[in-house]
Amino acid sequence: MTTATEVASNMHAPMRTCVGCRAVRPQAELLRSKLFHVGTDESADKEQVLPDQSVRTCAKRHGLRASSGRSAYVCPARACMERAARRGGFARAFARKTPPVDPAALWSAHGEVLAGMIDLLNRSGGTAAAPRVQRLAALATAMRAAVGRVS
Structure with missing residues (x-):
């Protein structure tokens, strides 16, 4: 008989x-x-790249709306963020x-979003949130470790 831990370890992780x-x-x-549209105007100069989690929950309150279903994924290294911005x-x-x-x-916005999500999940106090808190904390730690490695 397999345990829940064995099943979870054999599951496929989505790759990006x-x-x-x-x-x-x-x-x-x-x-x-x-990529989010800021305000009601459809012009391209009213678009902004933002962390997904920060605006998904409160987009209408801030007058934001996602431009498409596409997302951009970046390593938690500042050098990757700068390279992505510089090279398109x-x-x-x-x-x-x-x-x-x-x-x-964008780097500081991602840091603030991670800290806010970790704080929110910790305040909820549920044991079901513990694995997610650990994943987010590992991501935040990787971001802090990568601050000195700017290319």
């Missing part, structure tokens, strides 16, 4: 490609960004021209 370094990694180990990785992921991406602002 980093738009900065083009490395293929498990989706849970990458930062996810989306975000435009390639969204399959359209994107506004200039400020890697420093």
Whole structure:
């Protein structure tokens, strides 16, 4: 008889490609960004690349709406974020021209989103949230470790 742990370890993890370094990694180990329209105007200059989790829950309140179902995944390394912004990785992921991406602002937004999600899950106090908190904490730790390695 197999245990739940054995079943979980044999399950397939979705794989995604980093738009900065083009490395293929498990989706849970990458930062996810989306292209959002700011306001009601449809012009391209009103678009912004933001962390997906930060705006998905409160998009209507801030006048944001996702431009498509596409997402961009980036390694939790600042060098990958800068490389993706410099070499057009975000435009390639969204399959359209994107506004200039400020890697420093996007990096700090991802850090704030991770801290907020970890705090929210810890306050919920449920044991079911523990694995997700561990995954998010590992991602936040990887981001902090990568701060010094800017290319």
